[in-house]
Each structure stands twice: as C-alpha cells, then as structure tokens.
Amino acid sequence: MxxxxxxxxxxxxxxxxxxxxxxxxxxxxxxxxxxxxxxxxMHIEQPPANATLEPAAPEPPVNNEEPKTSFKQHSLFVVFDNPSPETTQQLTDWLHQVEAKYDPLTKVYHVPGKQPSNPVTIANAFLPGEMPDLFRDSNHEVKGISLLVKPPLRKRRNQQMIVFVDLAKQATEIFQGELLDADREPATEVTYQRIIG
Structure with a gap:
C-alpha cells in the first residue's frame, strides 16, 4: 500500500x-x-490629424562637389576646333607617339598605358564612333576623339586613370580643341579629380 x-x-x-x-x-x-x-x-498606424508633428531633422549641408558615383567607364571628348587634313596627320603622329594599337574589329585604338589589361580606348567622338585605320590611310577627316577607360576596382590601382587624364589634356593641347566630360560639358579640375579618385 x-x-x-x-x-x-x-x-x-x-x-x-x-x-x-x-x-x-x-x-x-x-x-x-x-x-x-x-x-x-505601430508600423501601420498613422498619427491622428490633430497630433503635432515633430520638426524634421535638418537636412545635411549641400555639397557643391560632384557626387561620387560609380561608373562603368569614364569618358572624355576632345572636339577639334579646326579639323583639317593637317589635324588628321597630327592625330596619326600622336597615336604613334602614345603607342596606340588599331583594332580592326571594333574600329578603335587602344593605348596600353600603365595597365595593358585595361587600355585607354580612343574612338571617334562623333557617331558611329568608329575610327579609320589612320596608320594605313590618313586620307580621312576626324573632327574629334573620345577617350574611354574602365575605372579600377581598387583606388590604389588608379595609375591608368592618371594616364587617361594626361592623354586627354595632351590631345586638347595638340589639336587646340575643347575637352568635354561625359555630359558634354567642359571638363574641369573637379572632373579630373573625380576620375583619378
């Protein structure tokens, strides 16, 4: 029990x-x-109509510098002031000087610069963007060039961006042209700093 x-x-x-x-x-x-x-x-409810709203947080100060955005590629345009056969010959000589190589498939020039794996591309500034092979036949009139380059993945690898900006400045001086940014506005030091990083 x-x-x-x-x-x-x-x-x-x-x-x-x-x-x-x-x-x-x-x-x-x-x-x-x-x-x-x-x-x-709480997420669904809205304040009643007679509720006083708190003042909004002050907006951050406006920055006059261009916004830092990521680009698939940087581009600068050099529009020649007085295109002529002499200008085309100068362009041919300059392309030789900067060791540009002509690509017959894409009809553009590539400048190896400091990073041959990411060359600076030189194309026609006007549509369709194709350049004639000036090394073989310089009997063409080129009115301007566009310079294109992909930005580096890491900032410490921006040597090619420096080459890119230098090439654009050289071309502007040699061909007495106007240097324009990707928005077809005159390029400034701010433009160069944005590209170089």
Whole structure:
C-alpha cells in the first residue's frame, strides 16, 4: 500500500509539473504574438490629424562637389576646333607617339598605358564612333576623339586613370580643341579629380 501511494504521488507530481510546463509554454507563445502584433500595428498606424508633428531633422549641408558615383567607364571628348587634313596627320603622329594599337574589329585604338589589361580606348567622338585605320590611310577627316577607360576596382590601382587624364589634356593641347566630360560639358579640375579618385 505504501508503494502504491508513493507511485501515485510521483505520478500526480509529474502530471502537475507537466501542466505547469505546458502553461508556461503557451504563456510565452502568446506574449511573443502580442509583441509582434503591437510592432505591426505601430508600423501601420498613422498619427491622428490633430497630433503635432515633430520638426524634421535638418537636412545635411549641400555639397557643391560632384557626387561620387560609380561608373562603368569614364569618358572624355576632345572636339577639334579646326579639323583639317593637317589635324588628321597630327592625330596619326600622336597615336604613334602614345603607342596606340588599331583594332580592326571594333574600329578603335587602344593605348596600353600603365595597365595593358585595361587600355585607354580612343574612338571617334562623333557617331558611329568608329575610327579609320589612320596608320594605313590618313586620307580621312576626324573632327574629334573620345577617350574611354574602365575605372579600377581598387583606388590604389588608379595609375591608368592618371594616364587617361594626361592623354586627354595632351590631345586638347595638340589639336587646340575643347575637352568635354561625359555630359558634354567642359571638363574641369573637379572632373579630373573625380576620375583619378
């Protein structure tokens, strides 16, 4: 009889502890749901019409510098002031001087610069953008050139960007042209700094 009462006592104790554990489980589950529903209702609720709104945080000061955005490629355009056969001959000589290589498939020139894996591309500034092979036949009139280069993945590899800007400045001086940025606006020192990084 004593064994039976002990077993009954243990069984009833286990049952009571199990019910307490189940109750605690449901209590915590319900409290989590309430917290979630409060958060959701706070996001959905809008302030009443007569509520006073707090003043907006002051806007950050306007920066006059050009925004730093990522570019797929940088481009500069040199439009010749007085295109002529002499200018085309100067262009041919300059392309030889900067060691440009003509690509007959894309009909552009590539300047290896400091990073031959990312050459500076020289194309026609006017549509369709193709350049004649001036090394073989310089009987063409070129009215301007565009210089294109992909930006480096890391800033410390910007040597090619320096070459790119130098080539554009050289071309502007040699051909007495106008140097324009990608938006066809006159290029400035800010433009160069944005490219060089």
């Amino acid at each position: 004593e064994n039976t009462s002990t077993v009954t006592l243990l069984a009833s104790g286990s049952l009571i502890l199990g019910l307490i554990a189940a109750g605690l489980f449901f209590y915590f589950m319900l409290s989590q749901r309430r917290k979630r529903s409060k958060k959701e209702s």
